[in-house]
Amino acid sequence: MVLLNVDGVECRYGSVKVLEDVNLKVEGGDFVGILGPNGSGKTTLLKSISRILKPHKGTILLNEADIYSLKSVDVAKQMAVVPQDTSIGFNFAALDVVLMGRNPHMKRFQMESEKDMAVARKVMNLTNIWHLAERPINELSGGEKQRVIIARALAQEPKILLLDEPLTHLDIINQLEIMDLVKDLCVKENLIVLAVFHDFNLAARYCNSAIMLKDNKVFSAGSLTDVLTSENIKSVFHVDAIVKKHLVTNSIFVIPLSPQKSSPSRKCSIHLICGAGTGTALMKVLLDEGYSVTAGVLNVLDTDFETAQFLKIPVTSEAPFSPITEKTHKANLAMICEASTVVLTSVPFGYGNLQNLEAALAALERGIPTFVIEEVPIEKRDFTKGKAKALLTELKSKGAESVKDQNELLSMLNVSIEKFKTAKEERDRILDHLKPEETKIKGAGEKS
Amino acid sequence: MFLLVLALFVTVIVSLNIGYAQIPFPDILGILGKQIPVLNGLIDSSLISPQNTAIILQIRLPRILAGVLVGAALAAAGVLYQGVFKNPMADSYVLGVSAGAAVGASLSILSGVGFAFLGLRLVQVAAFVGAVSAMFLVYNISRVGSRVPVATLLLCGIAVNFFLFAVVGLLEVVAGDELHSIVFWLVGGFSNVLWRDIWAILPFILIGIVASYFYARDLNLLAMGEETAHHLGVNVEKSKQILLVLASLTTAAAVSICGLVGFVGLMIPHLTRLIIGPDHRILLPTSTVIGAIFLVICDDLARVVATPFASTLELPVGIITMLFGAPFFIILFKKKKQSYAT
Numbered sequence: 092m093v094l095l096n097v098d099g100v101e102c103r104y105g106s107v108k109v110l111e112d113v114n115l116k117v118e119g120g121d122f123v124g125i126l127g128p129n130g131s132g133k134t135t136l137l138k139s140i141s142r143i144l145k146p147h148k149g150t151i152l153l154n155e156a157d158i159y160s161l162k163s164v165d166v167a168k169q170m171a172v173v174p175q176d177t178s179i180g181f182n183f184a185a186l187d188v189v190l191m192g193r194n195p196h197m198k199r200f201q202m203e204s205e206k207d208m209a210v211a212r213k214v215m216n217l218t219n220i221w222h223l224a225e226r227p228i229n230e231l232s233g234g235e236k237q238r239v240i241i242a243r244a245l246a247q248e249p250k251i252l253l254l255d256e257p258l259t260h261l262d263i264i265n266q267l268e269i270m271d272l273v274k275d276l277c278v279k280e281n282l283i284v285l286a287v288f289h290d291f292n293l294a295a296r297y298c299n300s301a302i303m304l305k306d307n308k309v310f311s312a313g314s315l316t317d318v319l320t321s322e323n324i325k326s327v328f329h330v331d332a333i334v335k336k337h338l339v340t341n342s343i344f345v346i347p348l349s350p351q352k353s354s355p356s357r358k359c360s361i362h363l364i365c366g367a368g369t370g371t372a373l374m375k376v377l378l379d380e381g382y383s384v385t386a387g388v389l390n391v392l393d394t395d396f397e398t399a400q401f402l403k404i405p406v407t408s409e410a411p412f413s414p415i416t417e418k419t420h421k422a423n424l425a426m427i428c429e430a431s432t433v434v435l436t437s438v439p440f441g442y443g444n445l446q447n448l449e450a451a452l453a454a455l456e457r458g459i460p461t462f463v464i465e466e467v468p469i470e471k472r473d474f475t476k477g478k479a480k481a482l483l484t485e486l487k488s489k490g491a492e493s494v495k496d497q498n499e500l501l502s503m504l505n506v507s508i509e510k511f512k513t514a515k516e517e518r519d520r521i522l523d524h525l526k527p528e529e530t531k532i533k534g535a536g537e538k539s
Numbered sequence: 540m541f542l543l544v545l546a547l548f549v550t551v552i553v554s555l556n557i558g559y560a561q562i563p564f565p566d567i568l569g570i571l572g573k574q575i576p577v578l579n580g581l582i583d584s585s586l587i588s589p590q591n592t593a594i595i596l597q598i599r600l601p602r603i604l605a606g607v608l609v610g611a612a613l614a615a616a617g618v619l620y621q622g623v624f625k626n627p628m629a630d631s632y633v634l635g636v637s638a639g640a641a642v643g644a645s646l647s648i649l650s651g652v653g654f655a656f657l658g659l660r661l662v663q664v665a666a667f668v669g670a671v672s673a674m675f676l677v678y679n680i681s682r683v684g685s686r687v688p689v690a691t692l693l694l695c696g697i698a699v700n701f702f703l704f705a706v707v708g709l710l711e712v713v714a715g716d717e718l719h720s721i722v723f724w725l726v727g728g729f730s731n732v733l734w735r736d737i738w739a740i741l742p743f744i745l746i747g748i749v750a751s752y753f754y755a756r757d758l759n760l761l762a763m764g765e766e767t768a769h770h771l772g773v774n775v776e777k778s779k780q781i782l783l784v785l786a787s788l789t790t791a792a793a794v795s796i797c798g799l800v801g802f803v804g805l806m807i808p809h810l811t812r813l814i815i816g817p818d819h820r821i822l823l824p825t826s827t828v829i830g831a832i833f834l835v836i837c838d839d840l841a842r843v844v845a846t847p848f849a850s851t852l853e854l855p856v857g858i859i860t861m862l863f864g865a866p867f868f869i870i871l872f873k874k875k876k877q878s879y880a881t
Contacts, residue, residue: 143766167772174767181762181817191760195772199753247771 093119093250095283099149102139109135111308119250119281122274124294127304128328133287137253141172167195170251171244177236179228185239186224189215192246214245217272233260241269254286258293270297291345295319303327319343333401348375360385362430364447368394369436373497374402380501385430387423388415388447414443420450427454433461434500439472440479448482461491462500543828550832554603554839555595562591570595605732605796606835610803612744612793614830617804618823619751619786622758623779624689631790631804634696635673638703640794641725643669645710648720662724663736663795670791673699678783686776727798727857729838740792747789748827754782758819802860803830806868813871837863
């Protein structure tokens with residue numbers, strides 16, 4: 092059983108620390124994903140393991156032997172690297188490139204033997220490139236070239252395979268085929284695989300453990316499910332992400348949301364009356380625009396409810412699949428009173444949530460500006476035999492603004508806020524005039 | 540490969556025939572045959588004039604063999620440099636070897652001392668010493684810790700080259716009557732080659748070429764990039780160091796007897812690569828032989844081209860290599876450049 096032990100490794104370029112206190116213990120059959128943002132030290136870690144960058148402190152042991160005390164040839168028999176940059180200076184034939192992987196197994200004065208040819212043939216069949224054997228490497232497509240490089244690494248018959256973003260140039264089918272192959276070897280031949288990934292989902296699909304780097308240190312390490320959590324992704328990558336287990340592949344999958352925009356807070360809160368997923372996209376957009384958002388009434392387990400939970404939006408909620416009770420309705424009204432604007436989405440109405448329309452009406456009566464998004468005509472989503480339609484018509488007749496979609500809503504919101512601002516400025520100006528004379532004189536005195 | 544070696548032999552024999560004195564082929568073969576002990580008794584020497592024997596053995600043969608050795612040396616060194624540097628512009632002079640040799644030679648020419656060291660002329664010894672010192676200078680300037688990065692090596696080489704050629708320029712300005720000798724040496728030629736010159740450079744060139752052949756596979760791997768070569772089990776720094784020293788010694792030896800013959804070290808490796816591909820295990824020996832053939836033919840031309848105008852005038856071979864080699868290369872390149880995407 093091969094054992095790779097990275098112990099307290101620290102690397103520097105000059106006086107700049109690029110890797111600090113990394114510990115890692117892997118054995119045959121482990122498929123370890125190395126995750127982290129750009130510049131977090133992923134490639135540096137691979138470089139120090141592959142003997143390119145000698146650690147300043149700490150040791151890297153390959154089967155108990157310090158890897159830096161071994162000869163290049165002996166390490167190359169055990170460890171192969173698929174680099175990020177695969178440009179090749181001279182135009183060798185694909186087979187010749189793969190045969191170069193046999194170098195560590197050949198003596199200086201030896202030509203390739205039958206066995207070397209057999210190995211090359213085997214790995215080229217595995218990577219599905221035997222038919223390209225005689226083709227010059229620089230005439231191959233990106234995917235084919237990458238397969239040649241991987242075949243070369245496999246020709247070394249390594250026990251450890253280091254992959255530095257091996258899938259950058261590949262389309263989806265090539266990515267899956269190559270990773271399937273590597274995973275297969277990892278399981279069957281007890282290979283150690285260490286791979287730098289930028290794609291969480293590929294990492295999640297193939298790795299059984301992972302190490303996540305942040306600021307040149309290990310932020311989290313262990314089994315994949317422990318490392319790849321939305322909390323970790325949030326604090327390392329500063330991206331909100333939904334992490335779930337996929338029903339088909341049975342591996343976890345990650346949906347990154349776009350990074351939080353740092354638009355200035357508008358000091359303006361919006362209450363969403365939504366449900367059944369009609370508010371999900373809007374919640375994120377409004378937050379990004381700098382509004383503070385509340386929502387209700389939503390049933391627990393409703394898509395909008397889950398989104399609100401995820402985005403940490405305050406919600407008035409009702410028990411799953413239950414009609415809105417008087418108590419929740421009142422709580423919702425209380426929440427609405429705090430808001431400066433109410434937005435009603437194109438949510439379908441049944442007897443269970445009809446009260447939400449009444450809540451909107453109540454808001455309007457209290458002078459809170461109310462917007463109605465009518466992406467879907469009310470006839471198609473009214474399951475209350477016209478009651479909802481009647482309420483909506485009443486709402487509009489009492490001054491609720493109707494908008495056709497999210498974009499229109501956003502521009503209307505901007506206008507109403509501008510209006511609000513101008514009104515405020517106007518009021519301030521008037522107030523200014525009414526201020527006592529002495530302050531004005533004082534100001535003029537300072538000038539002269 | 541066998542055909543190429545045969546071609547080299549034929550070139551040598553044909554070249555022996557070329558010259559002012561007309562010596563028929565049978566006589567040439569007879570004269571050569573007599574030098575080989577086994578064949579000695581079989582050849583009727585009465586038909587061969589001692590004068591012709593002297594012309595062939597003392598004048599033409601050493602000159603042609605010098606062409607073979609220098610051509611082989613420069614082409615092989617060019618392959619090594621281009622392989623190590625992964626740079627198509629690298630040639631056998633890239634590490635300042637040419638400039639060092641030029642300074643050494645110019646100084647010795649100006650000194651006017653013709654003194655001989657083990658039978659060698661001072662110019663040769665000085666050129667060799669200059670070349671080797673320049674190479675070590677460049678190598679040591681470029682060293683970063685225990686590593687010698689290719690980019691710094693290339694840049695230092697160019698910087699030192701410029702500096703040393705500036706020195707040569709200065710020497711030329713103050714040279715006066717000796718200017719012609721300096722210029723003639725700088726362009727390169729074989730007109731004064733003697734047997735002892737051949738013996739002096741033979742070991743360097745032979746060892747250089749043979750030893751570097753053992754590193755041909757390393758060169759292939761270095762072409763993949765130094766890090767990749769390292770991952771594939773090459774001791775990169777050591778291989779690089781050995782290859783550069785071998786290439787530079789070979790070049791220095793060649794330059795010391797014939798001056799700066801250009802083009803061979805740059806173009807012959809490219810030309811050979813166009814024909815047989817990039818595998819250094821084939822490229823290195825093939826280039827070596829093609830370099831030898833090429834330079835011998837160029838030297839033949841150098842001897843012959845000007846003869847119609849004045850029987851004693853001959854051109855420096857360096858001019859021929861560039862004058863005829865460059866267009867030939869361009870034609871070949873235009874024909875095959877598609878397959879030569881580097």
